[in-house]
Amino acid sequence: MAAKRKTPVKTRNPDLIRGVGKYSRSKMYHKRGLWAIKAKNGGVFPRHDPKPKAPAAADKPPKFYPAEDVKKPLLNKRKPKPTKLRASITPGTVLILLAGRFMGKRVVFLKQLTSGLLLVTGPFKINGVPLRRVNQSYVIATSTKVDISGVNVEKFDEKYFAKEVQKKKKKSEGEFFEAEKEDKKKLPEGKKEDQKAVDATLIKSIEGVPELKAYLAARFSLKSGMKPHELVF
Amino acid sequence: MVKGRQGERVRSKSNQYPNTSLVQIEGVNTKEEIAWYAGKRMAYIYKAKVKKNGSYYRCVWGKVTRPHGNSGVVRAKFKTNLPPNLWEIESESSCTPAISKLWWTGAE
Numbered sequence: 001m002a003a004k005r006k007t008p009v010k011t012r013n014p015d016l017i018r019g020v021g022k023y024s025r026s027k028m029y030h031k032r033g034l035w036a037i038k039a040k041n042g043g044v045f046p047r048h049d050p051k052p053k054a055p056a057a058a059d060k061p062p063k064f065y066p067a068e069d070v071k072k073p074l075l076n077k078r079k080p081k082p083t084k085l086r087a088s089i090t091p092g093t094v095l096i097l098l099a100g101r102f103m104g105k106r107v108v109f110l111k112q113l114t115s116g117l118l119l120v121t122g123p124f125k126i127n128g129v130p131l132r133r134v135n136q137s138y139v140i141a142t143s144t145k146v147d148i149s150g151v152n153v154e155k156f157d158e159k160y161f162a163k164e165v166q167k168k169k170k171k172s173e174g175e176f177f178e179a180e181k182e183d184k185k186k187l188p189e190g191k192k193e194d195q196k197a198v199d200a201t202l203i204k205s206i207e208g209v210p211e212l213k214a215y216l217a218a219r220f221s222l223k224s225g226m227k228p229h230e231l232v233f
Numbered sequence: 234m235v236k237g238r239q240g241e242r243v244r245s246k247s248n249q250y251p252n253t254s255l256v257q258i259e260g261v262n263t264k265e266e267i268a269w270y271a272g273k274r275m276a277y278i279y280k281a282k283v284k285k286n287g288s289y290y291r292c293v294w295g296k297v298t299r300p301h302g303n304s305g306v307v308r309a310k311f312k313t314n315l316p317p318n319l320w321e322i323e324s325e326s327s328c329t330p331a332i333s334k335l336w337w338t339g340a341e
Contacts, residue, residue: 225260227260227261228269228270229261229266229267229268229269229270230266
């Protein structure tokens, strides 16, 4: 067989209607370059002798047959894509978190991670929201934008936020009855440093805009008489 | 959260269809205004005497599906059908009013 092409060739003979090609047989002969191949081969179409077949390995009957035919699950080659980012969400947009621990907080959007989640930061100093992942559905995008050109978000990815795998410790009899000495989970220093690094540039650009700092520090809530469908974010 | 009041079920003159409830959302008065709420999730919150999962409040989740009529009433489908006696509950002053609150998460 001829080597597979990396990009499939667009058909040389486009359909006029289904079943009727644009070019006739003789035209196609010319298009496919069969005349050139023949000329190269001395007027005859090249013919390759079939390669000698490799001796087929002796088929051993399998040791074990399942009692009933086992169905093979169909192949699934689907690769999920990250969720489409709403047009209103661009790096630097102020988002309002709608659910979870930081419900109502106004927060700065940094980037979308490969899983589709949004990477977001308070900044921590302003409203207590750390570098965090958030789902796009649980967020309202406002039209306020913060300049985050100075922030380096390259190093944050899904692995950064993965839970640390805790090694299961085997308990001996004595330890079993002791009160469980669990170390309180402390934030590793590295993460604190990362937070500070990201926030430092952010806070500078935030302080440049009048009242933005107080805006980010305040929580959003629906007050009496506010109609969400009439609000412009 | 926006509050809404439970209406009746979707019905014709003598038949009720319990899988869809009608909800009147506060402050919404026309069919056009409903567009913003379509697809938003709702929760019917009510109190019970027994604590469950650490709280006396219980809730049934649902979604706004489509507008109903021209005046801002909305059709909603809940995970389990809402009880038909909510109008009764509202009129009784002693019981907690049947509130359904609208959460605007999901399908924003």
